[in-house]
Amino acid sequence: MNLHTNASPDAPSLGLCAPLAERPGHADTLAQLLALAARQGYLTEADLADALADDDTLTDAVLAALSEVGIAVLEERPLASGFEIDEPVDSESLEQASAVLSDAAAGARASTEPLTVFTRRMQAVPLLTREGEIALAMEIEAGREVLREAAANDSASPARQREIAAAQARIARATARMVEANLRLVLSIAKRYQHRGLDLADLVQEGNLGLMRAVENFEYRRGFKFSTYATWWIRQAVSRAVADRARTIRVPVHVSEEASRVWRAAHQIHQRTGARASVDELAALTDLAPDKLRALLALPAEPMSLDAPMADGEVSLTDAIEDETGVDPFEALAGHRLNACVASLLKTMPPEQADVLRQRFGIGDDVPRTYDEIAQRTGVSRERIRRIERQALDALRASAGARAAHDFIEAA
Numbered sequence: 349m350n351l352h353t354n355a356s357p358d359a360p361s362l363g364l365c366a367p368l369a370e371r372p373g374h375a376d377t378l379a380q381l382l383a384l385a386a387r388q389g390y391l392t393e394a395d396l397a398d399a400l401a402d403d404d405t406l407t408d409a410v411l412a413a414l415s416e417v418g419i420a421v422l423e424e425r426p427l428a429s430g431f432e433i434d435e436p437v438d439s440e441s442l443e444q445a446s447a448v449l450s451d452a453a454a455g456a457r458a459s460t461e462p463l464t465v466f467t468r469r470m471q472a473v474p475l476l477t478r479e480g481e482i483a484l485a486m487e488i489e490a491g492r493e494v495l496r497e498a499a500a501n502d503s504a505s506p507a508r509q510r511e512i513a514a515a516q517a518r519i520a521r522a523t524a525r526m527v528e529a530n531l532r533l534v535l536s537i538a539k540r541y542q543h544r545g546l547d548l549a550d551l552v553q554e555g556n557l558g559l560m561r562a563v564e565n566f567e568y569r570r571g572f573k574f575s576t577y578a579t580w581w582i583r584q585a586v587s588r589a590v591a592d593r594a595r596t597i598r599v600p601v602h603v604s605e606e607a608s609r610v611w612r613a614a615h616q617i618h619q620r621t622g623a624r625a626s627v628d629e630l631a632a633l634t635d636l637a638p639d640k641l642r643a644l645l646a647l648p649a650e651p652m653s654l655d656a657p658m659a660d661g662e663v664s665l666t667d668a669i670e671d672e673t674g675v676d677p678f679e680a681l682a683g684h685r686l687n688a689c690v691a692s693l694l695k696t697m698p699p700e701q702a703d704v705l706r707q708r709f710g711i712g713d714d715v716p717r718t719y720d721e722i723a724q725r726t727g728v729s730r731e732r733i734r735r736i737e738r739q740a741l742d743a744l745r746a747s748a749g750a751r752a753a754h755d756f757i758e759a760a
Contacts, residue, residue: 607647693747
């Protein structure tokens with residue numbers, strides 16, 4: 349992977365972040381971001397989410413500053429070699445970014461948005477050490493053991509009830525402590541699933557449910573860190589929520605995950621080349637068969653509401669779609685004029701002839717009738733009806749009104 353930079357990995361220690369030291373709440377975080385950018389030559393969205401989870405306003409300012417100095421921000425770390433930064437990140441660029449970020453930190457104001465308040469309170473809880481995780485897990489295990497013994501013993505004495513209540517409180521306290529100490533992990537994972545149809549608050553809520561299931565099932569004797577174990581549960585809960593609730597037309601979880609891989613790879617190729625990714629390029633980057641890639645790219649798009657407002661907000665999508673079953677205004681006008689013309693011509697004819705033509709061609713009721721039906725209704729012979737029709741049509745063809753109607757039809 350050809351990622352290069354002229355800056356030293358120790359750039360922040362050379363005074364590049366000196367202005368940030370005036371902001372104790374963000375100085376360390378922003379200095380670490382600049383150090384990471386100096387080492388890698390780029391940052392990822394996950395890097396920003398982990399570092400700035402508590403302040404969306406500052407996150408926007410950081411993105412703008414990084415873009416200004418030419419530090420790339422990728423959705424995720426490159427999947428394959430060949431990604432290159434257009435220009436190295438030099439000391440001057442880092443100094444400029446340091447100054448801009450310092451101004452952003454100084455101007456960032458506290459937010460009352462619920463998720464921001466939640467994240468700030470979350471960061472007030474210290475992280476657990478490995479020993480702390482084990483101690484809390486043992487607390488939960490001991491409380492459960494008391495409850496199992498109580499379930500096996502049917503005694504309902506006050507002492508037993510107090511013991512059960514104490515065990516339940518013990519489990520609740522230890523569980524809450526483990527959950528609160530790992531909420532940063534939930535937020536970090538949830539931010540990776542943004543812009544897929546669910547709000548960040550909903551993603552965090554689903555991640556919290558996964559975290560609680562991880563606490564419930566954690567087995568400290570296996571030797572794994574709790575964060576390693578909980579990551580799977582949180583990611584599973586969030587990804588399933590996205591698959592189940594983000595789309596109107598549900599897509600299976602494994603298909604949704606593969607489609608996300610393809611879209612990320614396509615975005616990465618577009619960032620690198622400026623062109624739309626081809627199927628062959630995506631196949632090389634994702635190790636998926638071309639046929640499967642085409643199927644993933646052809647997944648149905650999210651349906652839109654016909655009542656959705658257009659860009660100007662004054663009309664809806666319904667107003668912009670042609671009604672193929674509707675009557676064309678010109679055709680409606682032409683039909684109205686022709687009906688009026690036919691009615692005028694019939695008034696100039698003898699009543700007997702006009703009545704035969706109305707019944708024969710369904711004028712007025714849209715029900716054309718045969719000679720036999722007309723003969724039965726009028727009490728004359730079938731041949732008499734035929735002669736009356738022929739005489740009436742001959743008279744119409746010779747009339748001036750009929751010639752005018754013919755000219756109107758040709759013009760239409």
